[in-house]
Every structure is written in C-alpha cells, then in structure tokens.
Amino acid sequence: MSAPVPLYQAKAEFFRILGHPVRIRVLELLQDGPRPVRDLLAEIGIEASSLSQQLGVLRRYGIVVSHREASTVVYEIAGGDIAELMRTARRILTELLVGQSELLAELREAEAVNR
Amino acid sequence: MSAPVPLYQAKAEFFRILGHPVRIRVLELLQDGPRPVRDLLAEIGIEASSLSQQLGVLRRYGIVVSHREASTVVYEIAGGDIAELMRTARRILTELLVGQSELLAELREAEAVNR
DNA sequence: ATCGGATTTGCAAAGTTCTTCAAGTCACTA
DNA sequence: TAGTGACTTGAAGAACTTTGCAAATCCGAT
Numbered sequence: 001m002s003a004p005v006p007l008y009q010a011k012a013e014f015f016r017i018l019g020h021p022v023r024i025r026v027l028e029l030l031q032d033g034p035r036p037v038r039d040l041l042a043e044i045g046i047e048a049s050s051l052s053q054q055l056g057v058l059r060r061y062g063i064v065v066s067h068r069e070a071s072t073v074v075y076e077i078a079g080g081d082i083a084e085l086m087r088t089a090r091r092i093l094t095e096l097l098v099g100q101s102e103l104l105a106e107l108r109e110a111e112a113v114n115r
Numbered sequence: 116m117s118a119p120v121p122l123y124q125a126k127a128e129f130f131r132i133l134g135h136p137v138r139i140r141v142l143e144l145l146q147d148g149p150r151p152v153r154d155l156l157a158e159i160g161i162e163a164s165s166l167s168q169q170l171g172v173l174r175r176y177g178i179v180v181s182h183r184e185a186s187t188v189v190y191e192i193a194g195g196d197i198a199e200l201m202r203t204a205r206r207i208l209t210e211l212l213v214g215q216s217e218l219l220a221e222l223r224e225a226e227a228v229n230r
Numbered sequence: 231a232t233c234g235g236a237t238t239t240g241c242a243a244a245g246t247t248c249t250t251c252a253a254g255t256c257a258c259t260a
Numbered sequence: 261t262a263g264t265g266a267c268t269t270g271a272a273g274a275a276c277t278t279t280g281c282a283a284a285t286c287c288g289a290t
Binding site: 164171 | 235236237239240
C-alpha cells in the first residue's frame with residue numbers, strides 16, 4: 001500500500017483545485033446537470049484551449065467526468081458526494097462573502113468618516 | 116465605489132487561500148479556540164518564518180485575527196461566519212475524502228485484477 | 231541601557247501554475 | 261478519403277507562490 005496522504009494535505013489539495021475562477025464557474029454551471037463543452041465555452045467566454053486545460057485539471061482530480069456524445073463532449077460533476085459538497089460549499093461561501101462585503105462596506109464608511 | 120469583484124472570483128480566491136497544507140492545519144487548530152503562535156509552531160513543526168508568512172496570508176484576507184498578549188502573539192479565527200464556514204467545509208470535505216479513498220481503494224483492486 | 235526569546239518582515243531562490251500557440255485526435259459529412 | 265468543426269494535448273514562457281535566511285521589532289527581565 002502506498003503511504004496514506006495526510007488528510008489535511010488532501011483537503012488543501014481539494015481547495016486548491018477549487019481555487020481558480022474558471023474552475024469555479026465550470027462547477028457552478030455543472031451544478032444544474034451535464035453540459036456540453038460548447039455551452040461552457042459560450043458562458044465562460046475564454047479560449048477553447050484554456051477551458052480545456054482547466055477541465056483537464058478537474059477531470060484528473062476526479063471532480064468531473066466527461067463522455068463523448070457524437071461530435072460533442074459532455075461534462076458532469078462526478079459522483080453524488082461531490083455534487084453535495086459543491087452545493088454546500090456554494091451556499092456557505094455565498095453567505096460568507098455577502099457577510100464580508102457588508103463588513104467591507106462598513107469599513108469603507110468608517111474610513112470615509114475618519115478622513 | 117470600486118468595481119465589484121465578481122462573486123465567482125471572490126470564491127475562487129477564498130478557496131485558493133484555504134488550499135495550502137499549513138494554512139489548513141492552522142485553521143483546524145484554531146477551530147477549538149485562540150492559540151499562541153508558539154503552540155501552532157510546536158504542532159505544525161515548520162520554520163517560524165514560514166509559519167509567520169502563512170499566518171500573514173490568512174490575516175491579510177481577514178480569515179484570522181491576532182493580538183499580542185505580553186510577549187506572545189495569539190491568533191484566532193475572525194468572525195462567527197468564518198468559523199461556521201470552516202466547520203462545515205471541514206465536515207463535508209472529510210466525508211468527501213473518505214468517500215474518495217474508498218473509491219480509490221476499489222479502483223486499485225479492480226486494477227490489480229486486470230493485471 | 232542591554233539582552234534574549236518570540237514573532238514578523240524583506241528578499242532572493244526554487245517551485246508551481248497559468249496562458250497561449252501550434253499541432254493532434256475524433257467523428258461527421260461531402 | 262479529404263475536409264471541417266469540436267475538443268484536447270504539448271510545450272514554452274510569463275506570472276505567481278512558497279521557502280528559508282538574515283535582519284528587524286517588540287517586550288519583559290537583568
């Protein structure tokens with residue numbers, strides 16, 4: 001058996017993979033079900049090869065899977081666990097960031113007053 | 116007002132910050148309450164300056180806050196929202212990774228059979 | 231004042247990740 | 261079977277991050 005990867009390292013890796021704007025957008029688009037690359041490309045609006053590179057990253061880490069359907073390739077989130085994780089992460093993060101931006105707004109006001 | 120950072124970008128950034136083994140460990144240690152740097156250092160076992168750099172990253176992004184207490188510096192997770200987020204992320208991620216390692220184990224067996 | 235422990239900062243070297251361009255594959259159709 | 265559209269892959273350079281050393285800072289004790 002290979003040395004077990006420490007859990008904290010696996011977690012860090014997972015977060016790191018999520019930590020890229022294109023990858024996050026892809027995952028959010030796949031949230032609602034499988035989508036052909038063509039769609040993702042249209043929504044995200046970057047070079048095909050860049051998107052493909054990022055899809056490759058998600059694929060290699062087992063976060064999404066793809067299959068060919070005639071001449072197009074369709075991606076979807078791999079396994080139910082991951083979909084669940086993504087939903088929760090999304091919810092929490094959205095709350096968090098809304099909270100933070102309120103905080104930031106307050107800070108900005110405070111600053112303005114002190115100027 | 117400055118241009119609003121798109122939400123997906125803020126999310127990506129947040130995940131990216133979490134995506135480092137030392138930073139994850141720090142956050143998990145702070146889960147149970149404030150801790151002096153000395154403690155973190157002892158638990159994590161890396162160079163003081165490396166730890167300090169990573170604490171700096173967490174600090175700059177407002178994920179932790181620190182204050183001096185006599186000659187030691189104490190860190191803690193900033194704000195209730197972040198603590199909650201961390202707990203949930205932790206729970207989900209742990210489940211996910213356990214699931215994944217089971218999956219990996221199955222894949223390894225399947226491979227062994229096909230050799 | 232000076233020292234010593236605790237922590238942070240500045241900085242260069244090493245390592246990693248991103249982006250792009252060019253070339254490659256695959257499946258469909260003419 | 262040559263051509264085309266839809267993707268993927270390889271590779272190189274740019275951009276970014278991490279690491280560790282040395283110097284700086286801060287505080288309490290001498």
